[in-house]
Amino acid sequence: MKQAIGVIDSGVGGLTVARELMRQLPKETFIYLGDTKRCPYGPRSEEEVRAFTWQMVNYLLGKNIKMLVVACNTATAYTLAELQEELDIPVIGVIDPGARAAIKVSQNKRIGVIGTEGTIESKAYPQALASIDQDIRVNDLACPPFVPMVEEGILSGPKAEGIVSRTLQPLKDMNHIDTLILGCTHYPLIKDLVQNEMGDHIQVISSGEETAREASLILAYHKALETDDHTPRHEFYTTGDMEKFRLVANSWFEEPIQILKSVELEHVSSSA
Amino acid sequence: MKQAIGVIDSGVGGLTVARELMRQLPKETFIYLGDTKRCPYGPRSEEEVRAFTWQMVNYLLGKNIKMLVVACNTATAYTLAELQEELDIPVIGVIDPGARAAIKVSQNKRIGVIGTEGTIESKAYPQALASIDQDIRVNDLACPPFVPMVEEGILSGPKAEGIVSRTLQPLKDMNHIDTLILGCTHYPLIKDLVQNEMGDHIQVISSGEETAREASLILAYHKALETDDHTPRHEFYTTGDMEKFRLVANSWFEEPIQILKSVELEHVSSSA
The missing domain is CATH 3.40.50.1860 (Rossmann fold)
Structure with missing residues (x-):
């Protein structure tokens, strides 16, 4: 069978x-x-x-x-x-695959992680990354507005762009990372918005893929x-x-x- | 120990x-x-x-x-x-990892493979791809000049560009693939040349990575x-x-x- x-x-x-x-x-x-x-x-x-x-x-x-x-x-x-x-x-x-993919693509060993408050507070991604490579520096950011936005079907347009832009601002200000892990299974639906906001020089990793x-x-x-x-x-x-x-x-x-x-x-x- | x-x-x-x-x-x-x-x-x-x-x-x-x-x-x-x-x-x-990575990134299920004559004749990549997804179409091409070129240290410049351009022409003429597997461990050293020749719309997969x-x-x-x-x-x-x-x-x-x-x-x- x-x-x-x-x-x-x-x-x-x-x-x-x-x-x-x-x-x-x-x-x-x-x-x-x-x-x-x-x-x-x-x-x-x-x-x-x-x-x-x-x-x-x-x-x-x-x-x-x-x-x-x-x-x-x-x-x-x-x-x-x-x-x-x-x-x-x-x-x-879903955590380790994203971590391994980020290690593969990052050249400067500075990796960003976005997720829900729970995931970011758990430090599961920084731990997964450090268990493989102690030299990796992680900038993580909880993005509470993203899940409700996605569940309401707001996936493009000025309102979505505004929310994404405001939410990611702290990560952009740090401006060091070359790789960003989408550490929430809702986020692939706004991957393009995140990519546009962060810029083409940032490799965005989708944990689902x-x-x-x-x-x-x-x-x-x-x-x-x-x-x-x-x-x-x-x-x-x-x-x-x-x-x-x-x-x-x-x-x-x-x-x-x-x-x-x-x-x-x-x-x-x-x-x- | x-x-x-x-x-x-x-x-x-x-x-x-x-x-x-x-x-x-x-x-x-x-x-x-x-x-x-x-x-x-x-x-x-x-x-x-x-x-x-x-x-x-x-x-x-x-x-x-x-x-x-x-x-x-x-x-x-x-x-x-x-x-x-x-x-x-x-x-x-080194074959299956490249095949799986190509399946992940290809959107149109048309995947190119370049390698030595032996690897291309073995059909190992088409078989690895088809074992996972029967709908994938493969365009493969043996590139005999690449290994000697790399071993001679010719990794950039007009001579290398000319060899890469002439060798890859048959693959460019077909113009369907959205993903190209470097099916030889020498080729990552000329990945940039291959990327430039094929164009930014082609995702180039390095089997080593x-x-x-x-x-x-x-x-x-x-x-x-x-x-x-x-x-x-x-x-x-x-x-x-x-x-x-x-x-x-x-x-x-x-x-x-x-x-x-x-x-x-x-x-x-x-x-x-």
Whole structure:
């Protein structure tokens, strides 16, 4: 039986990662689970994020997935290590792929990171970068206005440009970095705005693209790549309002999503 | 005891991969072995390339390496699968990383590949690309003048520009690709010339950079990354003329190489 790749997120942001996974791995089947009912995870306690994440993981394990992608920066920061430890399948998060890609492209070892307040406060990116190269200097900046702006569908035009410009100003003032990591899965939707604001000399790294690339390598490494050249049917699950999820997903994907189901995670046991 | 990462190549070309490995993994120690006496491998039979490669591998296994990087396209094409099968340590080649990076950046799924005649004839890149995405169209081109040009140190100026321009003309005439893989470890040294000739709309992928990025992931995945922030002392071995090797290596690296030794591989048993 074909096995799917599971993708979990606190809500809809991880859809940018799912979109890249489907583009870079067109033979693979994906099952996406977004905990839209309880998002955002950013302001929640570590204990809550861990419990919610394990509920999602256990639900997808019941669907016989062959790999798990944690497409949420907060969930990655709090749970990746223990998921990798305890699951028998490969587990990939969104933080390390962005860090490795930034190390590859940066020439001056000065790397910027933008994300939610939770991700920036967790220092997960500076730690990931320093674990590989102690000489890297990180300028990080929380950008609280970006997620609500993206979720409201404000992705271009003067209002979006103004918000992006004002928010990124502290990073521009420092003017040292040559590479900028988009450390939030919502941000790829405003990548062009960020690039325009920061200038062409800054290489902007999208964690979704990089996570998909690394998922491809890890699948190949485990000889678990799908070889059959079929058209996969992906499944999407949401804990929240289905029509709201469908609207966002369809505006982010090129083709409308086919299979969308509702799931109540509170009724899923959190024990493995 | 600290374990090093082994890097093997038919000669000096793999030094571009080693340079990227050292840049992206500055805490790691590398042992490079270049079979300069018997290079190039391109025109040799598969049997010979496999025997020579196993001699290099066995030599480095005697040095207790924790990972092997096959920094030679020909050796990768002929031996990667069996090395991955038979060795207990992770083994990485240079073909798949370039293919995955190209899939990540290409938007129109038309990818160019340039390499030696052997690499292009092997169809290793088209096969690696198609194994992931059947819809990718590949335009490949053998560029025989590039390796001798690079080895003679002709890396810029009108003569180099002329050779690059004439050689790449068939690829430019087709004018469809949006991504070009440098499928030879010598080519990163003329990356700027190739970029200028192809135009800014073409994304040029260097297999050395991408191989280093994937080595970083596989080490992290095996929890085998060096954590100690020391200054590693890399070792270089050549089967050929030491002074010629030193000249090339020092012209390609920013700092002169410290430890260079000679090795006679013919006396090494080819049994594992």
